[in-house]
Amino acid sequence: MNGRRGDAGEPLLLGVRHHGPGSARAVRAVLEQARPGAVLIEGPPEADALIPLAAEEDMRPPVALLAHAVDEPGRSAFWPLAEFSPEWVAIRWALEHKVPARFIDLPAAHTLARADDDGAEPDGPRIDPLGLLAETAGYDDAERWWEDAVEHRGAGKEDAVAPFTALEEAMTVLREEYGSGGHERDLLREAHMRLRIREARRESEDGVAVVCGAWHVPALRRGTTVAADRALLKGLPKVKTDLTWVPWTHRRLSRRSGYGAGIDSPGWYGHLFAAPDRPVERWLTKVAGLLRAEDRIVSPAHVIEAVRLAETLAALRGRPLPGLGETTDAVRAVMCEGSDVPLALVHDRLVVGDVLGEVPAAAPAVPLQRDLARTQRRLRLRPEAGERELELDLRKETDAERGRLLHRLRLLGIGWGEPATARVGTGTFRETWRLRWDPELSVRVAEAGVWGTTVPAAATAKAESDAIGARGLAEVTGLAEHCLLAGLPDALPTVMRILADRAALDTDVGHLAQALPALVRSLRYGDVRGTDTAALAEVAAGLAARIFVGLPPACAALDADAAEEMRGHVDAVHGAVALLGDAPAHGHGRLRARWQSVLRTLSARDTVPGVIRGRSVRLLLDDGELTRDAAARLMGLVLSPGTPPADAAAWIEGFVGGSSGGGLLLVHDERLLGLVDAWLTGVPAEAFTDVLPLLRRTFSEYETGVRRTLGELVRRGPGAHGGTAAGAPGFDPGLDTARADAVLPVVRLLLGPDGDDDEGVRGAHTGVTG
Incomplete structure (x- = not known):
């Protein structure tokens, strides 16, 4: 049978x-x-x-x-x-x-x-x-x-x-x-x-x-x-x-x-199995509870109406009982007012769900898994199926240990946590993580078990192995940074030895420039994490000195793509030197002063591509090592008729392009804007199509408000195209009464009843804009 x-x-x-x-x-x-x-x-x-x-x-x-x-x-x-x-x-x-x-x-x-x-x-x-x-x-x-x-x-x-x-x-x-x-x-x-x-x-x-x-x-x-x-x-x-x-x-x-x-709906199936009776009513009650927890207005009357609608739909569709399709349609119509936005939440939280199972401690496991479980319990860092954010204050010992654990796991390829941008503060004592435990991470833990029986020992062995097998200098510097973040002092000697050897043998300035920022970032961790970074500082200073010597010749005779890549290296080195501060560089003077000398050299050499020369001038200007008059003079020379339009456009890209805040610089310095405007209107027609893509890239990255302000300034002729404005930078010297009158109602509202006479308001507004 x-x-x-x-x-x-x-x-x-x-x-x-x-x-x-x-x-x-x-x-x-x-x-x-x-x-x-x-x-x-x-x-x-x-x-x-x-x-x-x-x-x-x-x-x-x-x-x-x-x-x-x-x-x-x-x-x-x-x-x-x-x-x-x-x-x-x-x-x-x-x-x-x-x-x-x-x-x-x-x-x-x-x-x-x-x-x-x-x-x-x-x-x-x-x-x-x-x-x-x-x-x-x-x-x-x-x-x-x-x-x-x-x-x-x-x-x-x-x-x-x-x-x-x-x-x-x-x-x-x-x-x-x-x-x-x-x-x-x-x-x-x-x-x-x-x-x-x-x-x-x-x-x-x-x-x-x-x-x-x-x-x-x-x-x-x-x-x-x-x-x-x-x-x-x-x-x-x-x-x-x-x-x-x-x-x-x-x-x-x-x-x-x-x-x-x-299966597509494990949460729904789990409900059907667990509900002893009246599964539809119990399900819709659960949905109502979820929506109420999200501050949506859902009353018992909504639940009753949704049940009736689901049963009616099932009858119309010839089904013995309402299924997931009927309950979903009822929830959308009655509880979500036809919107799929809250319905997506119901599907994610209930229809699928993030229920995470548990296994007994007696279950077989590799030693590394057992050590990880003990550490998780000690640090009260429970694995969860749903994604959550974890804010860490590294000045607190427990938070510092949590951060080290997460960094060690990342080094081992166990992606339980991913670093995220902190919502508040920018100090090095803060870390923000997004945590989510996926079952597949159990496999990654088993794989990492070959490196050691505890998380610190396994991460140390993995870091040493990765340093030995690293192909490039940037990989080794990245490992040094990870070792400091993960608190692996036993791995640092090996990593630092290999780093010093690779840095001494590598003659590619681009590679050196890629490696320096990671080293300098690592130096910042010493204060908060209590890590000895003296050896790292020595290597970083030596690396910076070699970059200073090799950068000017490396920037000569580059094509457009190579010049753009080198511009990125210049920016990275500039930021690294700013973080290093005034650390001595092997007796050759102060790093900051030597770097500024390199930037002056780059800005003055005709063999250096325009994008790098323009960027060097901008960095000197931002650091206060170059006055605005001097910057305007250099721009005027570059934008003169004797300079090929393509080279001039590249210089402008380096000076005010990208996300460097160049748009605001042009808004608040009419001399520079006037120079750019005069040069652009004088570009010959046959050369304009060649420089247009570069200029479009330069100005398209500005924020909408900046582009709008620049358009208004150009339309009315900022500073008489190179002259010094009599009013505040970026504004005409005279008062536009029509525009001033347009804001009077708002100013009157802000000043209140005591300032409710037109003369007082007009005088106050004139003072603001004058």
């Missing part, structure tokens, strides 16, 4: 949908009715020893079996289980009734060994069995068909096997039509399942129940010989593997992983 264990002792085959709450309820009902002597479950048999952990109090789904190759931890696979997964229900039932439970799928040792075997992949697209059944039943949505056929179907004990019998009959037809469905690996898995089922039947007098994907049931029912199944499995490659339980999330259940299961 299909689906049932007959008199001949046939196995009870329960074909399910992975993560299907309807299947999970039906599995429990059948197991309670049949009381088998053993429960066999689709999953890697190496995990049999881990099954008892499912009964621990601190084991809370969603969880997953993680298998990884011992010698290559990055090669891994997951088998996720939720509270509403039929496999999890079967495991729990077996443990509660002290019935043996075993996994019977193809061993993970073979699965991981075949991960890179192209021959194991399907020759064509794999069919979607549920999609085909839904299409046959007249549905255009497999999820909706599954809800109507299984999730909304109530089954009593007398017909508990009926859903499995119907699914087996349907899958049998599909297997006869499509064979393996385009996935040859299923034939191997099913051969191994049949062998394990035979073993269990010999050992159990009370029969066995098998919980597996419905797609496999016809193949497990089909009579084959032991020799044929063993022949299929003979010679399969395998690798040594380790398995454990790891936390999983509802959000990750929506991805295909492990045995290929994936």
Whole structure:
């Protein structure tokens, strides 16, 4: 009899949908009715020893079996289980009734060994069995068909096997039509399942129940010989593997992983499984609570109306009960007033959700994982599935330790936290992180376990290895910065030795200029983190000195692209020197003074591209080493008719281009704006098209308000094109009475009743604008 264990002792085959709450309820009902002597479950048999952990109090789904190759931890696979997964229900039932439970799928040792075997992949697209059944039943949505056929179907004990019998009959037809469905690996898995089922039947007098994907049931029912199944499995490659339980999330259940299961709405399915009765009413009440927590006005009347609408929609659509589609439409219309914005929040928080499971401390783990877990508990830094921001004040010891831990994990490739821009303050004692724990990070921890048994030891070994294998100087300086941030003093000697060697051998000024900013940033951490940065300061000063010597010749005869890249290096070095302050540079004077001398050299050499010369003049002007009169004189020389228009345009790009605040400089210095305006209007027509792209790039990066002000100044002739304005910079010397009168109502409102006479207001306004 299909689906049932007959008199001949046939196995009870329960074909399910992975993560299907309807299947999970039906599995429990059948197991309670049949009381088998053993429960066999689709999953890697190496995990049999881990099954008892499912009964621990601190084991809370969603969880997953993680298998990884011992010698290559990055090669891994997951088998996720939720509270509403039929496999999890079967495991729990077996443990509660002290019935043996075993996994019977193809061993993970073979699965991981075949991960890179192209021959194991399907020759064509794999069919979607549920999609085909839904299409046959007249549905255009497999999820909706599954809800109507299984999730909304109530089954009593007398017909508990009926859903499995119907699914087996349907899958049998599909297997006869499509064979393996385009996935040859299923034939191997099913051969191994049949062998394990035979073993269990010999050992159990009370029969066995098998919980597996419905797609496999016809193949497990089909009579084959032991020799044929063993022949299929003979010679399969395998690798040594380790398995454990790891936390999983509802959000990750929506991805295909492990045995290929994936669902779109794990939060909704979890609700259907957990709700004892009236699931629609309970769901809409939960939605109302979420929206109220987000300050939206949702009353009990909204819930009642939404329930009525969902039931009406279900009746109109011919569905036995409202499903996710009907409840979503009701929420949109009644609680969200037709807006999809709050509806997106409902989908993210409830339909999918960020539930994070837990596994017991007794679960196998690499030493690094155990050390990380102890550190997380000590620092009260609990892993969470949802993204959250963490503000750290590094002057506090606990926050400083948290920051070091996150930096160490990043160095190990474990991206639990990502640095973010602080919302307040810019001091080096503040750090802002975005934290989000993804289940895949468990694999990264296993991979990093080869570097050490504790987080500090592993990060130190990884930093030393990366420094030895680094290809460029910038990589080594970046590692030095990471070592300081992560608090790895034992790694610094190796990194600094390699840094000094690379810096001494590298003659490329561009490489040196890329390396200096990271070193200088690292020097700033000493005050707050208590790190000795003396050796770093020595290397940084030596690096700066070599840049000062090599930069002028390196800037000669560059093409446009190389000149733009070198302009970026000049900016980076300028910022680094500003942070270094007045540190001595090997007895060759003060760094700042020497750098300003380099900038003067760059600004005066005709062989240096215009973009670098213009940038050098601007940096000297900003530092107060060049007066505005001198800057205007240099600009006037560059913009004279004897300079090729393309070179003049490049000079302007370097002087006022990009995000350097050049727009405001032109707004508040009419002499410079007048020079640019006069030059631009005098560019010959045949050269204008050549300089236009560069000028467009220069001025398009200004803020909208700056561009508007510049347009107004040019329209009315700022400072008589080069003359000195009699009024404030950027404004005509005379008062525009028409524009002044336009603001009188606002000024009157600001001054209040005591200043409510026109003469007083006009006088006050004149004082403001004069």
